[in-house]
Amino acid sequence: MFQFFSRKIFILVCLLEHVLRNGIVNGVFTRKFSKEIIKIARNNYIIISQENHQRPKHSRIMDLERWSPFFDRMGKLIPTFKNTKEAIDYCQTKIMFDHRSIIQPTVVRMFIHYERILKKEFRGNLRDFSSLFESDYSWNKSLFKFEGKVVSGIFYWHAYLYLSIISKFQRHYKPSTICEIGGGYGALARFFILNKKNFDFKRYVLIDHESSLFFAETFLRQNFSSVKFSYLCEKVDQNAEVIFCPLSKLHHLKDLKIDIIINTGSFQEMPPDWISFYLNWVDDVDASYLYSCNYFGQSIDNLGESQNFFCPEMSANWSLTYSRQNPTILWMQTQNRDFGEFFFERNHVGTKNNKNVKTIKCNQDFMDRFFKIMNTEDTKLIWDFVQITIRDLNYVPKEILFLLEKISSCPNFGKEAIKLQTQLLLQVSKTKYADLEEIFGADC
Numbered sequence: 001m002f003q004f005f006s007r008k009i010f011i012l013v014c015l016l017e018h019v020l021r022n023g024i025v026n027g028v029f030t031r032k033f034s035k036e037i038i039k040i041a042r043n044n045y046i047i048i049s050q051e052n053h054q055r056p057k058h059s060r061i062m063d064l065e066r067w068s069p070f071f072d073r074m075g076k077l078i079p080t081f082k083n084t085k086e087a088i089d090y091c092q093t094k095i096m097f098d099h100r101s102i103i104q105p106t107v108v109r110m111f112i113h114y115e116r117i118l119k120k121e122f123r124g125n126l127r128d129f130s131s132l133f134e135s136d137y138s139w140n141k142s143l144f145k146f147e148g149k150v151v152s153g154i155f156y157w158h159a160y161l162y163l164s165i166i167s168k169f170q171r172h173y174k175p176s177t178i179c180e181i182g183g184g185y186g187a188l189a190r191f192f193i194l195n196k197k198n199f200d201f202k203r204y205v206l207i208d209h210e211s212s213l214f215f216a217e218t219f220l221r222q223n224f225s226s227v228k229f230s231y232l233c234e235k236v237d238q239n240a241e242v243i244f245c246p247l248s249k250l251h252h253l254k255d256l257k258i259d260i261i262i263n264t265g266s267f268q269e270m271p272p273d274w275i276s277f278y279l280n281w282v283d284d285v286d287a288s289y290l291y292s293c294n295y296f297g298q299s300i301d302n303l304g305e306s307q308n309f310f311c312p313e314m315s316a317n318w319s320l321t322y323s324r325q326n327p328t329i330l331w332m333q334t335q336n337r338d339f340g341e342f343f344f345e346r347n348h349v350g351t352k353n354n355k356n357v358k359t360i361k362c363n364q365d366f367m368d369r370f371f372k373i374m375n376t377e378d379t380k381l382i383w384d385f386v387q388i389t390i391r392d393l394n395y396v397p398k399e400i401l402f403l404l405e406k407i408s409s410c411p412n413f414g415k416e417a418i419k420l421q422t423q424l425l426l427q428v429s430k431t432k433y434a435d436l437e438e439i440f441g442a443d444c
């Protein structure tokens with residue numbers, strides 16, 4: 001009882017302090033937004049999009065079902081932004097790069113828990129956590145001063161991802177190149193750059209469609225005036241600390257030694273063709289680790305923004321060395337979405353234990369066993385696994401559809417697999433996907 005009241009009082013005091021100092025509506029800071037940065041980012045965007053437009057249609061990048069409408073909207077508005085504030089506010093509120101929300105008591109109430117969880121989970125990285133803070137340039141209405149530093153709800157989400165990635169490496173590890181695929185407006189990249197004195201690296205490469213890159217370039221340049229940025233057009237600038245790589249220039253990264261490839265909340269929203277594309281791409285480039293945090297184990301009747309039934313698909317050259325279902329903070333922020341966090345190492349001599357499964361105990365168990373059998377040639381093992389999963393979990397994870405497709409042409413179980421797949425796909429067709437226009441209105 002006492003604890004309950006003391007927490008309430010604490011939140012009230014924080015809110016009061018915030019209002020007295022800053023005023024909720026007028027925001028936390030007086031910030032200077034740039035007109036010049038918009039010109040630079042827009043110029044890069046225009047060069048690449050004109051180049052893409054001149055190419056024969058068949059050689060342009062594949063369609064992106066979910067993201068193409070966003071790219072079209074961004075493309076229409078990019079010429080109109082007068083300064084970085086307009087661009088940053090737009091991408092943080094109208095494009096679903098993440099779920100940043102307006103500050104309100106229900107959001108603030110959670111901060112104390114997020115702080116505790118992160119400090120407990122990453123006890124070895126307290127210094128890394130304490131030097132993180134939200135960007136002064138982020139959408140004003142999402143910002144809040146909590147225990148002396150500027151935060152937001154989404155700040156803790158990205159802080160979890162950042163801490164989780166760096167904690168997989170030994171202290172003082174110095175990666176040469178970090179490569180992020182689909183980095184949105186650059187929130188995670190900003191943490192790496194901000195904490196460079198703790199987790200040092202040579203360069204950070206952001207790979208994305210040119211429309212999203214426009215916002216990442218705007219946001220990061222606005223946040224860091226002394227970092228050396230480069231936009232990849234012809235060849236990699238070896239001296240650049242941050243490189244923006246549009247999808248059409250991916251081939252230029254071929255000769256780069258990449259330490260880690262990162263993907264968060266982005267593979268999940270790509271159609272299967274793109275998952276296969278990246279399966280081959282990560283095999284071809286000289287990369288050592290891959291970190292992914294994307295949907296995994298979503299029930300087929302609640303697929304959210306999913307555009308595929310399984311990601312990331314990795315070849316047998318990679319071993320899964322760490323996995324976790326639904327990290328606490330992610331779960332607290334999106335309770336109806338299931339996430340899988342994975343860390344892969346190339347050519348790691350892992351234990352590929354393909355033993356028969358008798359029972360699936362829980363979601364985490366499903367996830368761990370899934371990775372042990374997904375590359376097997378033994379179709380009976382897969383078929384048994386599918387049946388046991390459906391029997392033991394009280395929902396059907398979407399990855400079951402991926403496995404059924406895999407064995408659909410095998411002589412023994414193919415017919416049964418297709419029958420089950422058809423039944424489940426019928427269920428999927430009735431599923432409600434996240435509807436953007438419902439959330440943001442038709443003008444987003």
Ligand SMILES: C[S@@+](CC[C@H](N)C(=O)[O-])C[C@H]1O[C@@H](n2cnc3c(N)ncnc32)[C@H](O)[C@@H]1O
Nearest residue numbers: 067096097098182183184208212264265266274
């Ligand atoms: C939901 S946002 C995630 C942003 C960020 N990773 C985060 O966790 O906040 C998805 C991102 O994937 C990017 N994306 C979509 N299709 C892509 C593709 N084929 N290759 C690279 N990035 C892609 C989008 O432009 C966007 O930046």
